[in-house]
Amino acid sequence: TQSTRPQRLLGAVQKKATRGNPRSVIQTIDQFCRQREWAMNVGDEKGCILDSVVTETNPTTVLELGTYCGYSTVRIASLLPPQARLITLEFNPDFARIARQVITWAGVQDKVELVEGASGDLIPKMKAQFGVNTFDLVFLDHWKDRYLPDTKLMEECGLLKKGSILLADNVICPGTPDYLEYVRNSPRYQSQYFKSHLEYTKVEDGLEKSVFLG
Ligand SMILES: O=C(NCc1cccc(CNc2ccc3[nH]ncc3c2)c1)c1cc(-c2ccc(F)cc2)cc(O)c1O
Numbered sequence: 177t178q179s180t181r182p183q184r185l186l187g188a189v190q191k192k193a194t195r196g197n198p199r200s201v202i203q204t205i206d207q208f209c210r211q212r213e214w215a216m217n218v219g220d221e222k223g224c225i226l227d228s229v230v231t232e233t234n235p236t237t238v239l240e241l242g243t244y245c246g247y248s249t250v251r252i253a254s255l256l257p258p259q260a261r262l263i264t265l266e267f268n269p270d271f272a273r274i275a276r277q278v279i280t281w282a283g284v285q286d287k288v289e290l291v292e293g294a295s296g297d298l299i300p301k302m303k304a305q306f307g308v309n310t311f312d313l314v315f316l317d318h319w320k321d322r323y324l325p326d327t328k329l330m331e332e333c334g335l336l337k338k339g340s341i342l343l344a345d346n347v348i349c350p351g352t353p354d355y356l357e358y359v360r361n362s363p364r365y366q367s368q369y370f371k372s373h374l375e376y377t378k379v380e381d382g383l384e385k386s387v388f389l390g
């Protein structure tokens with residue numbers, strides 16, 4: 177039977193990346209996506225912006241919406257201090273299965289909890305079921321029409337505190353117009369656009385960083 181793109185991406189990681197070395201896993205996936213097959217990882221260019229936001233936030237509790245193959249999960253987890261935790265939500269079971277193996281190959285599994293399910297169902301359970309108080313950083317990279325409803329849901333569930341950071345991928349391509357309008361016009365957020373390119377292409381895209389003001 178035919179393999180899927182995530183399966184081929186995992187194969188490249190297991191063949192070429194050094195086990196236990198997150199940077200090697202990231203480099204292997206970027207090389208695979210540039211030389212073999214495009215895939216919707218945040219990529220190396222936007223990934224550097226993600227890295228700088230993670231390091232300057234120095235978060236203890238991170239939420240990622242949309243794991244896919246675990247590329248940004250590994251990028252974030254590899255920068256977290258020892259006690260910090262990353263919860264990543266993935267709706268697609270095939271993606272989740274691949275991501276678990278990529279995360280383990282990179283050796284960051286102890287910092288990561290991958291939960292299968294939809295953000296809309298899981299966000300309301302974060303406090304009771306996952307022992308979360310608030311998130312210091314949220315990376316939004318799932319269905320683009322879920323960015324806004326999920327942000328409002330996180331506000332309603334008291335999961336954001338003064339200073340919490342939302343970092344959203346793809347605000348230009350594919351685009352998240354309703355989310356952008358909200359975070360850029362709401363008095364509850366201070367937003368900043370980081371211009372970049374769609375992963376592995378010359379097409380414009382960017383990340384929007386929004387600080388929750390409480
Ligand atoms: O659409 C995108 N990513 C989201 C996505 C997409 C498919 C499946 C899932 C299933 N995972 C999922 C769903 C719902 C969920 N709820 N809670 C968790 C959760 C998890 C997620 C995307 C597209 C492009 C892109 C494509 C084509 C093109 F030409 C230009 C650009 C580039 C990106 O960087 C992208 O991130």
Ligand SMILES: [Mg+2]
Binds near residue numbers: 216217218317345346
């Ligand atoms: Mg994306």
